[in-house]
Amino acid sequence: MSFRILVLVKQVPDTRNVGENAMKADGTVNRAALPAIFNPEDMNALEMALKVKDERDDAQVIVLTMGPSRAADVIRESLYRGADKGYLITDRKFAGSDTLATSYTLAAAARKLMPFNLLIAGRQAIDGDTAQVGPQVAEKLNLPQVTYAEELQDVSGASVIVKRRLDRGVETVKVDTPVVLTVHSSAEPCRPRNAKRLLSFKHARTVTELQNEVKDYTSLYNDRPYLEIEEWTADNLKVDDEWLGLSGSPTKVKKIENVVFKQKDSVQITGADEDLDKLMKDLVDSHVIG
């Protein structure tokens, strides 16, 4: 019996580097102008899983992502870095999912991959920053959760020891597996791609991607079945359509606005003595300070 680890990863628009053209005139986000990246904390989650593989020969790391076809990029990236297998959960029916519908879908996929010992995800994704999906997947699977994990300290037995990073300190907990962990950005960064694995997995594709390839991969895939990134749609999961996508999402977006600040007519001053002398006098006289 192997020690199975599921890692939930997400492809996200890089909201940390939003340029001028990232917002459309109507105030909505121009997703096309933002590069799609591997969600940073999911990278930490992947590393946490790969570390277990370093320590246990029987460990197997399985990556799951939910998203459109191009999200297979994050599966390939995971394979390059050491993951054993990847699944892309994709269906138009999932569009518009909020965290509840997302966790319902991901939990259904995770259930199909049971039994597993650990389910690890990044604490939050940078496009929403909600940190809700991890705990909600845990609830749907009726598993305990350990959030803000920074380090897995012992994975040798039936229980694991996890160090958690909190605002003002750390906490170390012991919990029986299976358990859901969400990983904090303070955890170890992910190892780089492995050159050998990069060569092995550069042709890893989903069925949909293969159909769009000009080249015929049939014989390659017959020789190397591990190259297939499995694609699961709603039909592959035991799910009720009513709980998917928009209809399964209790939260609705009523309005999106640009961040608007009240512009002020600033008094421009220099760092010269007379300017600063006058400024401090004005502030004292108007009782702002003093």
Next chain:
Amino acid sequence: MENIFVYCEITEEGHVADVSLQLLTKGRELSRQLGVELEAAALGKDMDQVAHQVRPYGVHKLHLADDDCLFPYTTLPHAAIIAGLCQQIKPQIALFGATPVGRDLAPRVASQLQCGLTADCTSLVIGDHHDKKSDTTYKNLLYQVRPAFGGNIIATIINPETRPQMATVREGVMKQEVADKPADMEINTLEVSDLTKAEHFLIDILDRHIEPKKVNITGSQIIISGGYGMGSKENFQLLYQLAEALGGEVAGSRAAVDAGFVEHDRQVGQTGVTVRPKLYIACGISGAVQHRAGMEQSAKIISINTDPGAPINNIADYAITGKVEEVIPKLIKYYKKHAK
């Protein structure tokens, strides 16, 4: 039924967290507007002081669970008690602090109750909604306003169908004010053993090192804040000197906190605290959207920056173009000259 519910978080020191008192303040306002009552729950051990702490905020009913097994916080027993309580009292709105505890607990509860949850709200307002598709009008929904997409846009989220409408709110975003005339508060003691099961105690805490909260910059009328442009932790000493002269507190931007110049408790902005002092002096802060959102309500803003085009200058009353190392000592000098 249909009341407003607030989860009161208990700090390391055994007090009700400030963010919870802020939520009680907001909850009281919403409950008055909707003509319903304000209910709160507090879970922990040695909870003798809790009723005394929440009563002034106008709570009508406090649900109290006092048991050694509830502190330190672990997810499952708290989630079981809060979800069970919500199923019983059926609030229309349930609010949690966007703290490590609240952000661990609220999603678990929301999933169990199968209802919507909005994280890190910066504003909560009651309003109506007309759904065009179904031609249905929803009265008195909770508009949950939050930054999204890394803080670059502001989204208003609603939960038309599910109850409670759940939201988390960061500390310092909402005001904290006691009620003029607090209600007579009823206390409901929860039977912890009835609400929890052995399977909720799967997490064994082996070790904890949690520092008490040392500073609370939200209470300060004068804030001297530094950004990445301060250059070093040593240069932050200048800010402490200015803060001491003016009688204020030192704060920092996320970039300064990430760079290790200043501790997280002093971080201003969307992922820190929101402040509204009489005077905010931004030193070496360019003014990312996420930072400005946390301080734009300051009565007077002074920025000190080498770049006259820094975005912070657009919301500053005084924009000083210059080096902080040169400007701050002069500010101290001339303040001392004019101080009465």
